[in-house]
Amino acid sequence: MKYCCQCGSKVRIGVPQGDDRSRHICDACGTVHYINPKVIVGCIPVWGDQILLCRRAIEPRLGFWTLPAGFMEMGENLATAASREAMEEANVEVEIDTLYHVFSLPHISQVYVFFRARMVKEIYFPGYESLETRLFLQQDIPWDDLAFETVRRSLAYFFADRENGEYVMRIEDV
Amino acid sequence: MKYCCQCGSKVRIGVPQGDDRSRHICDACGTVHYINPKVIVGCIPVWGDQILLCRRAIEPRLGFWTLPAGFMEMGENLATAASREAMEEANVEVEIDTLYHVFSLPHISQVYVFFRARMVKEIYFPGYESLETRLFLQQDIPWDDLAFETVRRSLAYFFADRENGEYVMRIEDV
Numbered sequence: 001m002k003y004c005c006q007c008g009s010k011v012r013i014g015v016p017q018g019d020d021r022s023r024h025i026c027d028a029c030g031t032v033h034y035i036n037p038k039v040i041v042g043c044i045p046v047w048g049d050q051i052l053l054c055r056r057a058i059e060p061r062l063g064f065w066t067l068p069a070g071f072m073e074m075g076e077n078l079a080t081a082a083s084r085e086a087m088e089e090a091n092v093e094v095e096i097d098t099l100y101h102v103f104s105l106p107h108i109s110q111v112y113v114f115f116r117a118r119m120v121k122e123i124y125f126p127g128y129e130s131l132e133t134r135l136f137l138q139q140d141i142p143w144d145d146l147a148f149e150t151v152r153r154s155l156a157y158f159f160a161d162r163e164n165g166e167y168v169m170r171i172e173d174v
Numbered sequence: 175m176k177y178c179c180q181c182g183s184k185v186r187i188g189v190p191q192g193d194d195r196s197r198h199i200c201d202a203c204g205t206v207h208y209i210n211p212k213v214i215v216g217c218i219p220v221w222g223d224q225i226l227l228c229r230r231a232i233e234p235r236l237g238f239w240t241l242p243a244g245f246m247e248m249g250e251n252l253a254t255a256a257s258r259e260a261m262e263e264a265n266v267e268v269e270i271d272t273l274y275h276v277f278s279l280p281h282i283s284q285v286y287v288f289f290r291a292r293m294v295k296e297i298y299f300p301g302y303e304s305l306e307t308r309l310f311l312q313q314d315i316p317w318d319d320l321a322f323e324t325v326r327r328s329l330a331y332f333f334a335d336r337e338n339g340e341y342v343m344r345i346e347d348v
Contacts, residue, residue: 001179008177038210077278077347099345104251171273173251
């Protein structure tokens with residue numbers, strides 16, 4: 001951030017009165033600009049024994065496999081955001097199930113929220129951000145070609161929990 | 175947002191190619207500005223049978239009672255943010271316990287994340303954003319003078335769960 005988005009003046013970096021962190025401050029109009037972590041919401045779409053993954057058509061990690069997930073938008077709740085992302089990336093209708101994983105990624109200031117989800121019908125095809133969408137059995141998951149550590153960990157927990165017969169909500173750092 | 179924070183030019187509102195939502199777009203430098211929901215993180219600090227509340231010294235809801243909570247900052251994880259807020263608002267050292275409530279507030283594009291927490295010692299006093307800090311027994315909770323519906327609901331669930339002998343993680347819209 002170099003300019004004030006309210007008045008267009010140059011901003012400076014400083015600690016506002018009563019604060020203890022550096023912020024972007026506009027001396028012209030007095031606005032303090034706060035930048036905060038973003039929320040990424042996704043789901044594990046389940047169809048019988050299979051999981052739906054998407055191969056990314058966009059950077060970062062173009063060509064790698066991921067769970068449908070993306071930035072939560074203004075005016076959404078978490079579950080709505082998760083089902084919207086599934087529809088956008090895989091044209092799949094899901095019923096959102098329980099909250100499943102909450103990952104903090106402090107190094108990139110993101111919070112990942114994953115739900116378990118049931119595919120309503122066996123219909124899916126790539127959206128704008130996907131090259132390919134495909135159902136995978138556990139033994140076919142492309143572990144070496146997953147896009148993100150959050151996705152790898154979420155899938156690993158899912159299969160372990162499924163084998164144990166109990167899905168455990170986890171909150172962790174990645 | 176009226177000006178581009180990267181180059182200072184006026185922005186326009188439009189739907190970028192491949193997107194389906196209106197964003198602030200800078201035609202001068204090509205930046206698309208995304209605005210996303212913010213995360214508010216807090217805790218329920220427990221000392222024996224009592225809960226620590228803070229009376230707000232700042233707007234909104236100046237003078238009303240709240241749980242220590244605030245905006246998650248860049249580079250934090252959720253639990254760290256919750257304990258930092260407890261220290262900032264009530265100078266209380268807490269051990270963060272389980273994730274307890276996740277509230278979506280789509281009308282103001284916020285996600286509230288509350289943890290249960292144990293006070294490490296019976297030391298607390300108002301921080302910069304608090305007029306007063308106080309331990310409350312259940313029967314003394316100032317229900318009519320709570321600052322936010324999220325706080326009211328979180329406390330109500332807490333006391334109900336405590337009576338039932340089981341703390342249940344909840345994810346809801348407020």
